[in-house]
Amino acid sequence: MNQGYPITIYQEPDLHQSSLVLGWSEDAGDLGRKVTDYLNLKLKGQEFAEIEPDDFFPMGGVAIKDNIARFPESKFYACSEHELVICQSDSPGAEWYKFLSSVLDVAERHCLVKELYVIGAMVSFSAHTTPRQSLAVVNLPEMKEILSQYDLNRDMDYQTQPGERPTLNSFLLWLARERNIPGVSVWVPIPFYLAAMEDAQAEKKVLGFLNERLGLRIDFCDLDQEIRRQDEQLALARSRFPEIDDYINRLESNLLLSQEENGELIKKIEEFLGEGD
Amino acid sequence: MGIRLHQEPQLENPILVASWPGIGNIGIIAVDTLRGKLEAEEFGEIEPQEFFYPKRVLIRKGVLECLEFPSSKFYFKKIRGTDIIFFVGEEQPTEGGRMYAEGRKACRMAGLVLDVAEKFKCRRVYTSGAAVALIHHTTKPRVWAVPNAGSLISEIKAYQNTVLMSDIEGRGGHGNITGLNGLLLGVAKKRGFEAICLMGEIPVYLQGFPLSYPKASKSVLEVLSHSLKIEVNLDTLDELDQKVQQRIEEFYQQVPLEIRAQLDRLKRVAYAQPAEPGPITEEEEKRIVEDVEKFFKKRGEGG
Numbered sequence: 001m002n003q004g005y006p007i008t009i010y011q012e013p014d015l016h017q018s019s020l021v022l023g024w025s026e027d028a029g030d031l032g033r034k035v036t037d038y039l040n041l042k043l044k045g046q047e048f049a050e051i052e053p054d055d056f057f058p059m060g061g062v063a064i065k066d067n068i069a070r071f072p073e074s075k076f077y078a079c080s081e082h083e084l085v086i087c088q089s090d091s092p093g094a095e096w097y098k099f100l101s102s103v104l105d106v107a108e109r110h111c112l113v114k115e116l117y118v119i120g121a122m123v124s125f126s127a128h129t130t131p132r133q134s135l136a137v138v139n140l141p142e143m144k145e146i147l148s149q150y151d152l153n154r155d156m157d158y159q160t161q162p163g164e165r166p167t168l169n170s171f172l173l174w175l176a177r178e179r180n181i182p183g184v185s186v187w188v189p190i191p192f193y194l195a196a197m198e199d200a201q202a203e204k205k206v207l208g209f210l211n212e213r214l215g216l217r218i219d220f221c222d223l224d225q226e227i228r229r230q231d232e233q234l235a236l237a238r239s240r241f242p243e244i245d246d247y248i249n250r251l252e253s254n255l256l257l258s259q260e261e262n263g264e265l266i267k268k269i270e271e272f273l274g275e276g277d
Numbered sequence: 278m279g280i281r282l283h284q285e286p287q288l289e290n291p292i293l294v295a296s297w298p299g300i301g302n303i304g305i306i307a308v309d310t311l312r313g314k315l316e317a318e319e320f321g322e323i324e325p326q327e328f329f330y331p332k333r334v335l336i337r338k339g340v341l342e343c344l345e346f347p348s349s350k351f352y353f354k355k356i357r358g359t360d361i362i363f364f365v366g367e368e369q370p371t372e373g374g375r376m377y378a379e380g381r382k383a384c385r386m387a388g389l390v391l392d393v394a395e396k397f398k399c400r401r402v403y404t405s406g407a408a409v410a411l412i413h414h415t416t417k418p419r420v421w422a423v424p425n426a427g428s429l430i431s432e433i434k435a436y437q438n439t440v441l442m443s444d445i446e447g448r449g450g451h452g453n454i455t456g457l458n459g460l461l462l463g464v465a466k467k468r469g470f471e472a473i474c475l476m477g478e479i480p481v482y483l484q485g486f487p488l489s490y491p492k493a494s495k496s497v498l499e500v501l502s503h504s505l506k507i508e509v510n511l512d513t514l515d516e517l518d519q520k521v522q523q524r525i526e527e528f529y530q531q532v533p534l535e536i537r538a539q540l541d542r543l544k545r546v547a548y549a550q551p552a553e554p555g556p557i558t559e560e561e562e563k564r565i566v567e568d569v570e571k572f573f574k575k576r577g578e579g580g
Binding site for chain 2: 138171
């Protein structure tokens with residue numbers, strides 16, 4: 001435990017000027033989990049800490065996903081060779097300030113983090129064939145300058161709409177700014193009909209940026225293969241089911257589908273890709 | 278993390294008037310109207326991060342410029358012999374998807390509000406909220422007053438249009454006040470402050486209605502201003518009430534005739550005394566509530 005925060009440190013990481021990459025486990029397209037899993041696998045991340053869930057998640061039972069009981073997790077992994085910390089976490093349902101402060105406590109006190117990268121997926125009403133364009137939101141103007149050499153849209157204007165609330169990513173960036181930690185939230189659009197599944201293209205988009213920015217030297221040939229496989233599967237779905245093709249054609253022509261048609265497309269794609277698994 | 282005071286006004290024998298949003302926003306509209314009419318000056322706030330999720334973000338040209346939280350602010354007004362501290366909370370610090378604050382966070386917030394009351398040596402605390410009652414929306418709402426000490430009862434009995442819990446038929450002097458408007462009363466008792474909660478009546482069929490109920494706020498404010506011995510012009514509340522009443526009437530006309538007939542009978546119950554035989558029996562009262570609940574459930578299912 002650390003100053004009343006529910007942090008368990010298993011082993012002090014050997015990090016001196018690191019960057020923190022954080023992904024939420026239940027993002028659209030499973031993006032946060034996929035990206036952090038991929039980094040952990042490729043860079044041999046070593047788990048060194050976790051935030052105990054009791055204060056932050058409803059403890060009225062367990063959720064079951066893919067036949068398996070799940071328990072909320074917020075884990076930290078160190079990749080010392082790359083001065084990288086990876087945090088993969090479920091999104092807390094309560095005590096957000098305490099939770100996010102705990103994340104930053106681990107980053108600051110145990111990893112001497114100098115920069116923060118938060119992954120965000122946003123549901124888009126574009127076709128999967130539309131090239132993904134990443135958006136970046138920074139918490140300090142100097143970070144915007146630093147990111148100018150990367151393929152990111154850095155000029156987004158946004159304000160919370162009535163009935164909505166800011167994202168956890170914004171809350172985290174804000175708290176990081178209060179600690180003078182430069183941070184960026186990288187947002188990638190996920191086609192709505194892939195939101196409940198996986199989107200290898202979006203994964204590659206985020207990983208490509210991190211690879212370049214953090215000098216990770218990752219070979220993405222396996223991910224490229226996964227993108228090809230997914231593209232082929234979607235092309236097959238289009239050729240077998242004219243209505244899927246029609247819906248996607250219309251999206252490719254920048255036309256919006258009705259709510260019913262959206263639902264129909266999601267259902268058909270999920271059924272088709274689900275059969276292939 | 279806690280209280281941030283921008284200035285420390287010199288106050289004489291002040292009282293604290295506090296409120297958070299609740300059913301019909303009755304209490305907060307009353308308190309905030311009084312604060313506005315008296316042009317009370319902001320002097321502090323409770324730091325929000327540990328209590329609230331942010332309510333608004335502003336991103337300009339890719340830079341996170343501003344993250345706003347619900348506010349919890351203190352104001353003061355110096356009035357000869359009756360200095361007042363106002364506390365206005367924009368939201369209740371709820372947990373786990375509940376509608377009203379409860380538990381550790383709520384107690385902590387109540388404690389912080391009373392820390393300010395203690396610092397400025399407040400002699401009394403008022404809170405305000407809603408009382409769900411079997412009344413009709415065309416009748417003048419009464420004010421249910423709940424003190425945290427027996428010594429305050431005689432004073433309350435002298436208030437106009439005000440009843441104690443023991444005056445409410447079938448209550449036997451018992452009841453609950455949900456959320457921080459009630460909790461503050463209890464925490465105040467524990468810390469030795471005398472406190473009174475003033476609750477304006479709202480018709481039972483409007484408790485889930487997504488509108489404020491200024492008619493009851495006005496009743497509360499009449500009692501509060503009398504108790505504080507200050508005069509306030511309540512025209513703005515009347516104007517607001519007229520607009521809301523128009524919306525309520527529009528809704529009322531959509532209520533099925535047989536339910537409306539039951540609800541119309543409520544026009545006669547507002548001022549029934551406990552000793553009198555009520556114009557509506559207990560069984561009828563139960564039926565009205567059930568019918569109204571059924572009606573709202575049906576509307577909800579219908580989208």
